[in-house]
Amino acid sequence: MESHTKRRRVAGPVGGGDPGPNPVVGFLSWCRQVGLELSPKVTVSRQGTVAGYGMVAREDVQPGELLFAVPRAALLSQHTCSVGSLLEREQGALQSESGWVPLLLALLHELQDPASHWSPYFALWPELGRLEHPMFWPEEERHRLLRGTGVPEAVEKDLANIHKEYCSIVLPFMEAHPDLFSPRVHSLELYHQLVAVVMAYSFQEPLEEDDDEKEPNCPLMVPAADILNHLANHNANLEYCTDCLRMVATQPIPKGHEIFNTYGQMANWQLLHMYGFVEPYPDNTDDTADIQMVTVREAALQRTKVEAERLCLFERWDFLCKLEMVGEEGAFVIGWEEVLTEEELTTTLKVLCMPAEEFREFKDQNGWGDDKREEKSLTITSIPKLTASWRQLLRDSVLLTLQTYTTDLKSEQELLNNKEVYAQLSWREQQALQVRYGQKMILHQLLKLTS
Template sequence: MATQAKRRRVAGPVGGGDADPDPVAGFLSWCGQVGLELSPKVAVSRQGTVAGYGMVARESVQPGELLFAVPRAALLSQHTCSIGGLLERERGALQSQSGWVPLLLALLHELQAPASPWSPYFALWPELGRLEHPMFWPEEERRRLLQGTGVPEAVEKDLANIRSEYYSIVLPFMEAHPDLFSPRVRSLELYRQLVALVMAYSICFFVCGGVDLNLHTISENCLRMVATQPIPKGHEIFNTYGQMANWQLIHMYGFVEPYPDNTDDTADIQMVTVREAALQGTKAEAERLLLYERWDFLCKLEMVGEEGAFVIGREEVLTEEELTSTLKVLCMPAEEFREFKEKDGWGDNKREEDSLTITNIPNLKASWKQLLRDSVLLTLQTYATDLKSEQDLLSNKEVYTKLSWREQQALQVRYGQKMILHQLLELTS
């Protein structure tokens, strides 16, 4: 990932009302009250940060130095909130696919509790109504800007799951305890906002994000943040999101890294797209039936699935075993496939020339390269625009700066993916 986060974040009061004139002072006072230890070498500030509130190094910090330590009792969770006992007793009824229902109920309760111990922490939250995750974009805009990237499909699944979880578990629980949840927090929209906030900020106590500069470790009594890299004086301190592609960053956090900063960026080739590309080469019905037989066999080996994807990075194929097996089975002669199937795939030794490292792709069998190339071409057809159009936008700074923030973020996602796919085209030509 890049060494500088690029996310736009907006801080403000939660749920409306007047903002604290000095929320940082209130937050720091609260830190002292709950025993949160903050290194004198760092400061919580809006000055010198990417956006919103962040942590800035007052002095240079060395790897291993403590940045802050939070007592377990000060961590906001379903175990420490004021209704923790109730949530524990009802744990069985609150089980869900996400596993987040108890935590989200804790947040919903504390947000509307006038005397919540975490009110000074909430004062540093971004405005919930201005979160930039694609789930809050209008559907038409999301599909228009992110078509082909995989984000619209991921968001639709999220929205369906959130809606189902809210109406089947969360709302009935709140209605069963009207003394604990005021009507103003019984809202699907607020619940969606909190889901997004938990996705983006659940491991942070400060509005931070981006690169691998610090590490959180949890002991029995507290959470400790220590520096893992030297941090120069005046630099903002970030918490890592891990190795994530741009489509994952915008989906989960609402921002991306501009090309070519995100070295962990990837492009997906849907597994069924490879099947579709292979079907293009069949002429007779018998060939089609044999290809489906091969596909079913790959499904049995758990190498492919109807909703799976082959993941391609800039320098490696992250799903090398799956893609290698798929190309091999779909391209091998019919008699060889029969023998391979009888052995249930066993006894097949991987040859060095079949390695799907990026550098070895030009050395693959011609049939493999052709199928991979056809699959890439089909994948590129799923985007609404071509690579040249993206390049023209990015190279013209005057035009690029006139794009909306969402248009810029989506452009970076599309462009990064297409660059990887076009690299594959060159390697398979």
Template structure:
């Protein structure tokens, strides 16, 4: 089920705000043949952030909200340098796969006569994006330590920098007549990556339909892209495209916000796979036991159940990596002779027994050794955070919470949601 996107709401009737960008955009929509339902309005008022789409009157499930001719979609295929990007496709290959699209955006952004200028007028201010990649490193680490976000951001920044200097900048310099100096900027490239990362589609167009609960894209007639309502939308409500099932750490990483506890039913907490290995090592007493433990770990790697950078993912109501965690606990806890036999038979892959279950409700029924290893792993994971659960609960009190900055509030929701899941596991393993 899609999660409810929560952000600060701008109160006011639909159709308000600065009319100039909206009027220009709607005029452009008519010129390019974009079909917009009379039941909806593009507005800055009544939306959670920036420009959005608001229901003028109630909308029923299945009703068309808008239809966009494919020729009006901004992509590497429809931009002014589409032919060049296609010819150079081989040289523009990258890990992200987004370089051609990002170059298309860079070119169109600087072009005074770009067909998409009215669309760009509705974009958020790129310099004010709230993704953690734009936070100072010290603030990011202080507020999000233990959540996994700082590590994910560091990888993003390293990849963006490498991609920019090895592919994007050389391409723009080789075609300096097509790219002005003002768009040859790592910072601008990073901002566009954040925008594309947040909206992850090969075609970037209808950002005005903010992501959140509600309608979703359906691919129809080949000449247009249509958005229809998947549930009734009351009059005055903002219309959203779904984020999908995402934990709070993913929401803040990709979009710059988190949902307040306990609204995000898809929230998760990670236990790093190497943390379980570390917890198991704590129980070894002699070198022979440690060597055997590493042999077990190597075998789990061979079975592709664990990895040095992997994580076991725990939800509020389920273990999302049930097979991997169950197999890991089994292998690390089984007697030495049983492990030898298990290894000789390459893992008894079809021998899944009821006691191996790792649903949340079945955790108290696990073997004592399994529960102890899982508990020790949770305790080690909780130590990676800078504060404990009680401190977070105190910060969430209404008086204190209101004094926190936007970033502090969002980071707190991420930490608190994860810790609640981990403390639930502690109770189940006690």
């Protein structure tokens, strides 16, 4: 699930206990007991991996080959844990915005029990006190290193939600069942750590088209699968079958090479926020830069001269909100080769730039419905061909976005090019620099295209 890894693995057991002489041996023995079948062509190892435990090919592997299969009984979830029946009975009281409370309670219960069925699996987890998610960075450091990237805002929302969820649901539940939850797990700090683990290591089974959308898609802990590190250019993929989950090779994997999974298209800021690592520039082909929707509104406001023009602009913005094309906390997402929010950005540029009479007609017809007249396809390659007013508004928005960072592209380029100086940066400084630099490179590409 990572490359300079999705989640930076750290040696040591959960809570700092004694994992035994070799946790891998214990884990592999547990795998055999639960029917988790690993191909003889792969091995779990700390050697030959980008970080911590990973999986390495012992022999050449061809596309389509099965690397391992995890029976559903070996998945750790709210249903398979030892307090599953209680969590099922109390599910109404455990509803939360995240949907993770039942799994987190399952983990809290299993982790406190030295004789837990899952103990050999936990032995390969990172040490909880050394997780590198930005939620564990000091607030000052987080804002200083990651301002403008979107990470501080995401972390602040996480911390507020975690605190609310723990105090209103989790702690009362544990206190109501003192026979099942030791006081030593009544800790907001531990809960923070387990949220980070679930964020980084859990999987969610894709919903089928005919699934009832009201049924929650609960997270699962998938032993063996969560050992794999992440790359955008991954060489393995997890398949969900009726009786098991299968990890299958998608590319040739030479002997001695690491096996990588993916969680999908993840920008570096998302990787750092959710998993505590980034892929160094230019490895992450899925990297993106965000332009806040309100920044485009601000750029458009800069071009107004009188109050009437400002009022007209806000009318257009309100109409875009009604169409659900923009929102106060939304963002337009720009990748290296595509605009991921093409419809939203196209409509916004069109509405904010169209003549007044055309806007009246557009509004009267509620967005013209299926009528595609005057519609422009917004792709990265088509940006230079956009109407001049569209390009200028987009350019002004990019310039405002670049002002939100505390450093400029040139100074960061110099840091990256000076290997000696870069090596002296702390690990967090390096990760944050990679996030900022990748985003700014995408934004500067937009500047060139809109000039």
